[in-house]
Amino acid sequence: MRIPNELVQQIQQAADVLDVVGDYVSLKKRGSNWIACCPFHNEKTPSFAVSPAKGIYKCFGCGKSGDPVKFVMDIEGVSFAEALRHLARKYNIEIPEVEYTPEETQRQNEIDSLYIALNFAKDFFKQQLQTPDGQAIGLSYFKERDLRDGTIDAFDLGYSSSAWDAFTKEALSKHYNLDILQKAGLTIVNDKGRQYDRFRDRVIFPIHNLSGRVIAFGARIMTNDKNQPKYLNSPETEVYHKSRILYGIYQAKNAIRQVDNCYLAEGYMDVISLHQAGIQNVVASSGTSLTKEQIQLISRFTKNVTMLYDGDAAGIKASIRGTDLVLEEGLNVKIVIFPDNDDPDSYVRKVGSVAFQEFVKNNSQDFITFKVKLYSKEIQNDPYRKSEVIKEMVASNVKIPDPIQRSVFRRQIAHLLDVDEQTLITEENFLIKKERVDYQKRTEKQQTPPPDSYPPESYHSFEDQLPEGVSFAPEETYAVETGSKVTDHSRSSMSYREEGVIRLILHYGDQVLEGTEDTVCDFVMRELEDIAFQTPLYQQVLDIFRSEWMNGRILKSEDFLRHPDPQIQDMTITMLTEKYTISDNWFNKFDIRVAHESDNLLEETYNQVLRLKQEVVRDKIAENFKAIQATKDINQQLQLLRVQKQYKEIERQIANILGNVIR
Template sequence: MRIPEETVDRIRQASDILEVINDFVSLKKRGTNYIACCPFHNEKTPSFNVNPARQIYKCFGCGKAGDAVRFVMDIENIGYGEALRYLAKKYSIEIEEQEQTPEELLRQNERESLLIVLNFAKTFFQETLLKSDEGRGIGLSYFRERGFSNPTIEAFDLGYSFDQWDALMQEGTRKGYSRELLEKAGLIISKEAGKVFDRFRGRVMFPIHNVSGRVIAFGARILKTDKNQPKYLNSPETTVYHKSQVLYGIYQAKQTIRQEDICYLTEGYTDVISLHQAGIKNVVASSGTSLTTEQIRLIARFTPNVTILYDGDAAGIKAALRGLDMVLEEGLNLKLLLLPDGEDPDSYVHKVGAEAFKTYVKQHSQDFIDFKAGQWLAEAGDNPLKRAEGISDVCASITKIPDPLKRQTLSQRVAQVFHVNEQSVISEINRLLRKQQDQTKKDADRQRDRQSRQKDSVPGEPSPEELDALFADAGIDSAEAFSNKSSSSSASETAKLTKTPLAYQEEECVRLLINYGTRELEPGITLCQYVLSELHEIDFQTKPFNLILALFREAYVHGDILTADDFLNRRKTDDTDIQHQTINLTTPRYEISEGWLRHEIHVPSEEEISILADAAYRNILRIKKMLAEQRMTALQQQLRDISNASPEEADQILTEFMHYKRVDVEISRLLGTVISG
């Protein structure tokens, strides 16, 4: 179905980019804009910038940029239409969709189709739980035994699957969903013999939501005793579900995580649900997987503070130690909590109640140094070698922290806990850091040389792996043996991406037009009029900049001067690059410090007419100078190529060359450029 243009306009006008992005990332105000660590690439220092005035975002690290619709498309990896539907739902805008043509249906994004069929399955499981005798008698009874209330069941979209071979498949087929789509969503299983059946049968269902609240997978628990069936069964990985990148409960928890500036991390579905019902809503689970880097980065979007809740048995301690370094490596502030032996978050909150649980968390949460040191000191006793091993182990965790100031502060804490000299701790941390750096360099060299040898290898020669083995047998480091290999190929690739000097000047000209085209440099003369008159019959050589220049010319002929909004609001399918360039050219990376403004320290701004006029004047001169230099180079090449030319032809080329030489010299004089020879 297609969304009418009038509805698209309403959705865009209603969408506030701060509200939209805040659903996925915690933004902090800086000047007139907002910043955050970019959700599209891993970074420790914020380079993601949101401009509420222009309703755009821009990351100065990875280059991602756009408006609210583009952000939803990028963060959810969905198409334009699905992003509009997401925003329409968020802002309660009703969509009366139009029929799509067969060609438009063929272009339907597979991801969008999977999300639609997974939502159907969620609704089917909910209705089975609440409206069928089997669902109420088995599934709902189980949830009631766990103490889950109706609002909690609704908040987490809990459900039940019939204990039948193909109940979901039959209902899905009846509603028009193909078996192929149901199978791609992980809802049914096809066997080689042709038998097809539901994946989930006779289980209570825990839908797994992404950050925006869309159902992307299911966890399911069997309720009857069956040694041939696993207790928990999860959806397989699909186009929309990658378990290492998902946290159970993140959709329900994200607002509270942001408000309270801390996230509690558990291991199970019922842990999350029970704590949520007890009023601890800033809690998520790793969905039955070992903690991953992607899951940690998902938490970091909303808070830098995480407390991990583990069972108090030996397995819980082992799990805590295993995930500790990964959290520190991502720059988060970590605390750990071991519950009493034999308890998990679900059982303990039911046992002691919500308030007592919160008090226990507050009183028993430990930073990672106290946690690790406690484990080592209990094991070491009076053994000095064990104590030294423990100190080295804690220092190894500190080296994972990217912030050197934090490392310095924590070294003091280690010295206090183990009762040793602080300088000894610092020396050990530095030793481990050097060791890590050496290993990283060695690994990088080995990888580069392996790639180089792979590229240069011919049939019959040993493979890179075989060469590594041969060198190892001879006691030689293969990375060192090939250390003189050239890396010119990567350098040449970089050179291909380098922007020419003229392209930089064309970009600057377009930037001035977009930002200040309507400004008058003198009474009656706008910057747009000045630039277009000076560049009469000159086209830009960089495609997107030339297209923008052409659009300015076309509008000016009709008496209009385009602004940034005209480019940002263009919605033609071929205008993505123009929108992206416009965001790049209208988003400043730095702002004047509020302290300078408060103390009335004047900083010259290009918005001042004198500065703006000079910038436009010098930009036009540089463009003309570079074009003159290009033409002189071409004429020199012509002279070299026409050895049999007549004297008249040679004189004509020389005359033209001298003309451009005089132009070049005069522009250099105006720019104050020193000219040699």
């Protein structure tokens, strides 16, 4: 279905970038922008910036950027049309439904079809819960677990009958494509071509993504068939990657952000029972081992994790790896162990919400205390096992990125296990060095990571090769980010000056310069009338500005944010997003006002244009010097030297105005 252009514009105007991004990432205000750790790549220090005023986001680490629609496309992995539908639902904008033509159906994205099939399955399983069998078996099971109707509905719980193909028959009768049903993990076709349901005689737990769409199912068997697994999950699909999703994250994300803590449990019922008890900041790894991607998902909303384990010692030891992963991602982790024979589900139903939270508060342990208690009996009379445990502790501690936290926990290890702290430091250094060597081996054939920012301007003279008074600026090398890839290029100083001019007119093109009748764009277009930019992208943007300016219109940054050329879009977002902002504390606490370029736009515009002209002159000096070296004709050399002197005088005059030093 094609969405009318006027409706597209309505959705784009309604979508607030701070609101949309905030559904997925925990943002903190910094100056006029909001920042967070990027949801698109792993990082410890926030480099992801959102500008509400401009309606854009930009990651200075991986290069991802765009508007609210682009964010939904990237974070959900959906098409442009599906991202618009998502935002339309969020802002209650109705998109009229029309009949699909065969051609439109054929072009429909497969991922969209998977979502539709999975949503149909969710509705089917919910309806089955109301059938006689569903009420007698499925609903009875949920009621035995003390679940209320509102909770069952909030998590879209359902039931699948024992019939071999009840769901598949119903789906096919509704004209759902068998191939899509297979790819969604709902229907299995055996070697003989027989079709049957993946989920049979089970209660159903739909798994939602961050935006609330059903992407998979977990199912618990209702019989004592030892040949069948107790829990069965959907297979990996185009929309479901179990290592990247957590059960209950859709229902919990707002509570996690508000409480600034995430309870991490192990099972579906743990999440649902705690949610019903009013403890909504809880998710589960759905029976899979905790993964790095799942921890990064949590880190979008909080840096604090409380891991909830039942009293099964074997299960606890198997989960220790998850603790190390949380530490490695820079999160603060606490661990709670419930009494024997209890898990979060049974315990909250036994004692209630208030007592449950009191227990968690009083029994939360840091990972060091937790591990010491866990292994206390093993190491009591066994020095060899004790040394192994100490090494395990150090290996865990060294994963913590924060050196101060690492130091605090190191002292705690030394105290609890009666070991010299210097010995622990030596072991840590050994592990760090080993990791560094391993990393170098893995990356020795890869490119050098890009610097955080462009190198400072530096010009060195070649007086031993040039006539007296002649100098020029050589080219500089830099690393430029293009999307998520980094490519090395040779970039001249001229390119930086061109960038400065383009950035200026993108920000302030229509603003009138103080004491004049000219806008910034007027001044730039007239002053650079005869100058061609060397960087093709900047020349393209300048040409677009100039063409509209000559027709009496001054373009704004919004005109380039939605330009059909993605390279121009990305360049615009990069130039509009400030990587660093001045803290308000300079003024609020110390009464120190830090000037911004917009405070003296006339001087800034004048200087930007003058710096560009300075580079043009330097290029002329370099070209002229090459001509001097190339000719053998004395008269021609004298003529070129006179030209060189004129260029150098112009360069000197510009430098005096700008306050530069020319050697």
